[in-house]
Amino acid sequence: MLIxxxxxxxxxxxxxxxxxxxxxxxxVGIGDDTAVLEVSGDKVLLATCDAQIEGQHFLRDQIxxxxxxxxAAAINLSDIAAMGGVPRYxxxxxxxxxxxxxEFIEEVYRGMKEFLGRFGANLAGGNLARSLGGIFVDIAxxxxxxxxxxxxxxxxxxxxxxxxxGTLGNAAAGLQILLGKVNPGDLKVEPLxxxxxxxxxxxxxxxxxxxxxxxxxxxxxxxxxxxxxTHICESSQVGVEIWMxxxxxxxxxxxxxxxxxxxxxxxxxxxxxxYQLLFTAPPQEVERIISSVRGEIGLEVTPVGGVLKDLxxxxxxxxxxxxxxxxxxxxxxFAKSRGQ
Amino acid sequence: MLIxxxxxxxxxxxxxxxxxxxxxxxxVGIGDDTAVLEVSGDKVLLATCDAQIEGQHFLRDQIxxxxxxxxAAAINLSDIAAMGGVPRYxxxxxxxxxxxxxEFIEEVYRGMKEFLGRFGANLAGGNLARSLGGIFVDIAxxxxxxxxxxxxxxxxxxxxxxxxxGTLGNAAAGLQILLGKVNPGDLKVEPLxxxxxxxxxxxxxxxxxxxxxxxxxxxxxxxxxxxxxTHICESSQVGVEIWMxxxxxxxxxxxxxxxxxxxxxxxxxxxxxxYQLLFTAPPQEVERIISSVRGEIGLEVTPVGGVLKDLxxxxxxxxxxxxxxxxxxxxxxFAKSRGQ
Numbered sequence: 001m002l003i004x005x006x007x008x009x010x011x012x013x014x015x016x017x018x019x020x021x022x023x024x025x026x027x028v029g030i031g032d033d034t035a036v037l038e039v040s041g042d043k044v045l046l047a048t049c050d051a052q053i054e055g056q057h058f059l060r061d062q063i064x065x066x067x068x069x070x071x072a073a074a075i076n077l078s079d080i081a082a083m084g085g086v087p088r089y090x091x092x093x094x095x096x097x098x099x100x101x102x103e104f105i106e107e108v109y110r111g112m113k114e115f116l117g118r119f120g121a122n123l124a125g126g127n128l129a130r131s132l133g134g135i136f137v138d139i140a141x142x143x144x145x146x147x148x149x150x151x152x153x154x155x156x157x158x159x160x161x162x163x164x165x166g167t168l169g170n171a172a173a174g175l176q177i178l179l180g181k182v183n184p185g186d187l188k189v190e191p192l193x194x195x196x197x198x199x200x201x202x203x204x205x206x207x208x209x210x211x212x213x214x215x216x217x218x219x220x221x222x223x224x225x226x227x228x229x230t231h232i233c234e235s236s237q238v239g240v241e242i243w244m245x246x247x248x249x250x251x252x253x254x255x256x257x258x259x260x261x262x263x264x265x266x267x268x269x270x271x272x273x274x275y276q277l278l279f280t281a282p283p284q285e286v287e288r289i290i291s292s293v294r295g296e297i298g299l300e301v302t303p304v305g306g307v308l309k310d311l312x313x314x315x316x317x318x319x320x321x322x323x324x325x326x327x328x329x330x331x332x333x334f335a336k337s338r339g340q
Numbered sequence: 341m342l343i344x345x346x347x348x349x350x351x352x353x354x355x356x357x358x359x360x361x362x363x364x365x366x367x368v369g370i371g372d373d374t375a376v377l378e379v380s381g382d383k384v385l386l387a388t389c390d391a392q393i394e395g396q397h398f399l400r401d402q403i404x405x406x407x408x409x410x411x412a413a414a415i416n417l418s419d420i421a422a423m424g425g426v427p428r429y430x431x432x433x434x435x436x437x438x439x440x441x442x443e444f445i446e447e448v449y450r451g452m453k454e455f456l457g458r459f460g461a462n463l464a465g466g467n468l469a470r471s472l473g474g475i476f477v478d479i480a481x482x483x484x485x486x487x488x489x490x491x492x493x494x495x496x497x498x499x500x501x502x503x504x505x506g507t508l509g510n511a512a513a514g515l516q517i518l519l520g521k522v523n524p525g526d527l528k529v530e531p532l533x534x535x536x537x538x539x540x541x542x543x544x545x546x547x548x549x550x551x552x553x554x555x556x557x558x559x560x561x562x563x564x565x566x567x568x569x570t571h572i573c574e575s576s577q578v579g580v581e582i583w584m585x586x587x588x589x590x591x592x593x594x595x596x597x598x599x600x601x602x603x604x605x606x607x608x609x610x611x612x613x614x615y616q617l618l619f620t621a622p623p624q625e626v627e628r629i630i631s632s633v634r635g636e637i638g639l640e641v642t643p644v645g646g647v648l649k650d651l652x653x654x655x656x657x658x659x660x661x662x663x664x665x666x667x668x669x670x671x672x673x674f675a676k677s678r679g680q
Contacts, residue, residue, distance in 0.1 A: 027384060028492060032575075033419040033560070034388040034483075036490055041381010044367060047465060048374040049431045049480055055472045056435075079373040091389045093433075093478045095396075125387060132395045133473025138433045140389055140480035143374075150376055152368060220373070235372075 023122025035125035054134030069111020077201035084210025087121035095131035156236035162305035172271020239308030363462025375465035394474030409451020417541035424550025427461035435471035496576035502645035512611020579648030
């Protein structure tokens, strides 16, 4: 059924059915213009928003509507994760072309609900509008954290180690596959495509890292390690060296790059959209961090560099000691030319 | 300067300059992916979002960028007003075509800041993305209210009066002028155009009405009185009669309609976008409400109907007692045909 046949309020009723009961803390939820929500008075509120725009962030023939909903939720959950926060409430603002089916929209909402629900958050409200162009899914996500646990970008200290969760470059490799720019051959690349389409936000790792009380600065890798590390450097007024050969790149990504004459470091450093956590901590805490995250979440953490004193010093260091400037060649929505 | 020349992060720096210092309660504001905000533990949180989409909600040659920012803020402030709430923090998610100038974007932010600031709210975060179509301005607005003061749509009682602040139909008349569908002749219609472009959110009236503790249900008039009254009826499971001849319509709107062979009631009932407050209260409270709102805010409140017992009874009543069904012929973004 087309959404024009059902109308806005009919569509809201269908969405309400998809979303089911109100979540914990929701006094007034979906269906009203304004959600009424309980907050914990001893916490600070975290608030973030991020949009998925057709043609810009996704292509409709390469992502299912459910994956689109999951992806829109994931990128916002990742921002709350980077603060060590607990995601609680989401508002979804959608602009939709007339010709979409109700079933398509329901799948988008199912995807959002699934990913939010996995981390204890609910869709508490939103907005629907008609789009004269493509699909636009904008989510505002609210979370909470105890004020003493909040992790900022601005407190990295010279001498700290730089660490990252999981692997880097999978999402960029997955995008290259979707765009037909590399040939996977016999490689099992489904996880790479999935890493691009529905990244896994490291919410539990973020919360655990906050509780360890030794992380000095944290950000999620949305723009690429080089770009996001630069954000930490500028906020903290420090420099950095990144150990090129230590970057955690998966075997399949390495092989895909090799078979296609690409450098996997490009994907790891500048690809972006991995949604791993990049953070700094004193060297004496590194072992405890690695074993805690491995033990409690089953996720690897890798030391990939060190924090330097001088903001102007930002470099990549190769095993043989040769170093290169670390350029913030990250995703920039309005740059004249793009590195990707 | 074009935004492509400055890049995303340069643009964020310019926006930071427009917005100035962090507002009260902002621990981390603009520039980070996630805002960190103080909330009052004895309050409930209000959260709403609403978008302004080029070609759908505005035309670029009929609104200045500053007015666009003001309008995007106003429609969200109105949703917080309808809950009796205090607006606090906004997140602005913009999707922008490449060819816009930096000065245009700065003006949009100035407009948002002005309208938010007038009611004590700050722009605490947001997102920028490239749009392949037109301009898209989506605001998520957070507010607070004491839980005992929150005004819902769902508590209207049979026997209550229906009341509305200000006048109805000005915004619809202003839109007709902008679209060239009516000829203003010698009439001074600038206030009507302004009512459409930059509506005045009734935030102070909403807060005052909440404090009077006698309002049973409230909503803002965004879809037109007929449509928004229907929302109250359905949420409260009540019927309504609207006294056609009592609707507060400004003299200039009446004259404009008359000179152009239009019925001003159509604009008042179905035009929408007046962003006045529509609410219900027991009859014995009507005088106190009218004199309080007039005395403290200088705003007129008009009784326009009564709440009935049966949800199926929704009617317009003329002075001579003849009645007509009240159709919810309001703005519906996905309806096949529109009443407007």
